Amino acid sequence: MSDKYDYDLFTIGAGSGGVRASRVSAAHGARVAIAEEHRVGGTCVIRGCVPKKMLVYGAQFAEDLEDCQAFGWTIEGKSFDWIKLRDHVLDDVKRLENAYTDTLENHDVTVIKQRVKLTGPHEITLEDGSTVTAKYILIATGAKPRLPDCEGHEHIITSNEAFHLDELPKKVVIAGGGYIANEFAGIFNEFGSKVCIVNRGDKLLRGYDEAVRDRLLQISITKGIEFRFNTTFEYVRECEEGGYFVKLENHEEERADLVMCAIGRVPNTDGLGLEDIGVELGDNGEVVVDRFSKSSVDHIYAVGDVTDRVQLTPVAIREGQAFADTVFGDGDPCAVDHSCIPSAVFSHPPIASVGMTEGEAKNSLGSVKVYQSDFRAMKNVVAGRNERSLFKMVCDGANGRIVGIHMIAPEAPEMMQAAAIAVKAGLTKEDFDATTAIHPTMAEELVLMR
Ligand SMILES: Cc1cc2nc3c(=O)[nH]c(=O)nc-3n(C[C@H](O)[C@H](O)[C@H](O)COP(=O)(O)OP(=O)(O)OC[C@H]3O[C@@H](n4cnc5c(N)ncnc54)[C@H](O)[C@@H]3O)c2cc1C
Ligand SMILES: NC(=O)c1ccc[n+]([C@@H]2O[C@H](COP(=O)([O-])OP(=O)(O)OC[C@H]3O[C@@H](n4cnc5c(N)ncnc54)[C@H](O)[C@@H]3O)[C@@H](O)[C@H]2O)c1
8 A cells, every 4th residue: 555645534523434444444455444433333333223222122111011910920129210321321331432442443443533634635633633644534423413593492302311310300301203203212211200202293103104103103102202293492491490481483481300312414514625625515515426435625535424315324334434445445346326225213112124115106117015023012912002013014015025123013124124125135925824823923024924
């Protein structure tokens, strides 16, 4: 590789995309440095998927401890200690941060724990004022929470702070109706907080199939979560006795102990110096890239949330891997296929989905056939929990090919990972029908749908 520069690759951001790209590039023989301004691991490991899922597990015990009585168990004196769970989760996050750092260092990647910016086409300036040069630069700086611009926005927390609370709120108001709002609503509600979701539109979880979104709304209301649609925060004011007064447009002022917002995430490109060296940014501040993640400047690439394509960890990792193989590998350039990406919302109960919704299929295919299974999981029947699951399969009417599967059910994300392989492979309803069920499971509904 070139000795003209200090490094062959300089990666900005040690999150899901940046870590994978750096490790694999180094394994291909590149001299690599990676800069991280906060903590190695990025959003997913430090304040996203991983600690969130741990809280989701913790929250699920609230229902399990209630339901277990129908299965003959008596639990005396049960209580919940938020600080104990919080600190256990944060300790595990620290362990993972160290493991990610070790992996990078074991691959001879230089880890620079500083904020950096670009000060020339190949020049990077560190926070301490020193500069380094690199042949290729990878922008993997992720995204940050969007904040509302209402009066008192400084009192509003985001998911970043939610993992560090010193106490659970008695009442929390959450702005947003997407992934984070629904996941944290479930978590807080199971821990006993009164939760109110405030959504600007009239639908939760845009992009998911209407039937599963409606089922989540119905179940969430039954669990006690309140919803205010078609409104936003007008102001948030501190209350003398503690907590806040929250005023929503067209609603009376109400009191809350905690106000959170989860209204989308904005690509992290502010102050990076990208425009000065000719890197094109889109309307949302994202780095505009081609299918190989190359920006408008030949030697500058971008992967993950900063490109605002699909803001999910496995996608950032795939983009990072494809970048490393394309630029430093021996084979042909590789582009990531962004079609048919499965996803899940870790609400209570969770939603999982792959492919087209019924509405999308009707708009883009000639004829569509939909199969559905609306059932109560055996565990819920025995527990007396009146909560129904829904599976939906959307097929191309012309040839029976499955173009989408949508589920809301306990463990739906675990079932979906396997089902997504079949959808991605282009299998048909007939192929599912030809597969013998595993009984008794919830997943057997996938091969028994009528
Ligand atoms: C609460 C929450 C829950 C989530 N849950 C899931 C989930 O369950 N499943 C899923 O697939 N996805 C989930 N996501 C999304 C997922 O976390 C992101 O898609 C993923 O982390 C993106 O990876 P990335 O590498 O693009 O960016 P990031 O992981 O955000 O990494 C970017 C890094 O760059 C650093 N950085 C930024 N600017 C600079 C600079 N100038 N100098 C040095 N360093 C810099 C940042 O500190 C950060 O560590 C969740 C996100 C959130 C917020
Ligand atoms: N399970 C997962 O995979 C997972 C979990 C969390 C986050 N993520 C990723 O992170 C991204 C960001 O998550 P998010 O939940 O912040 O965004 P989102 O895009 O999922 O949802 C944003 C929601 O906020 C609403 N909204 C926008 N402005 C508003 C306002 N001023 N007042 C009230 N509501 C408003 C929108 O109508 C929408 O419902 C997601 O798109 C997803 O890609 C994924």
